[in-house]
Structure formats: C-alpha cells, structure tokens
Amino acid sequence: MSKVVSKEKNAERMEDIFTMTKMIIGLIVGAILGVLDVTGIHGFLIAIAVLALVITIFRLFTPLRQFSLARMIFWDGTFSYFILMIFTWTILWNL
16 A cells, blocks of 8 residues: 555656756746747747657656656646746847
8 A cells, every 4th residue: 555655656756846847948948049049930849849858758767657648748837838938038039
C-alpha cells in the first residue's frame, strides 16, 4: 500500500517539476525571441517546437509517461508557458 502512495507522490512531484520547467523554459524562449527580434508566426512556431521538445524529453526520461499526452500538452503549465513566453518576448522586443 505504501509503495502505491509513494509512486503517486513521486508522479505528482514530477508533474510539479514538469510544470515549473515549462514555465522557466517559456521565460527563456521569450527572452531569446525578444533579444533576436523574432516577430510573428516564426516566434510562435519556435515556441511550439521547443514545447514539443520539452514534452518529448519528459515523456521519454521521466515517470510522466503514465499520464496521457493530451494532459501533458494541454493541461500542465502550457498556458503559463505561452503567457510567460509572450510577456518576456514583448518586453525585450520593445526595448
């Protein structure tokens, strides 16, 4: 019984790390796009590609493979990723 609880706690902890990683990477991608003066659809395509790479890495190398792919894409920190990316990108692009 305790192993099941432990696995669930580890998965929950890993999910929190995954969400925070996506948010931090959103800040980094936004900063890079802002400094390089990338505009429009090219920036969003780069952001989506980086997001896909992060999700793929976490699915392959962590216990998060037990969660559905749709949940990882649409639920765990994706909105925050894009908000932070756009916010950072806009601020640095306008400087």
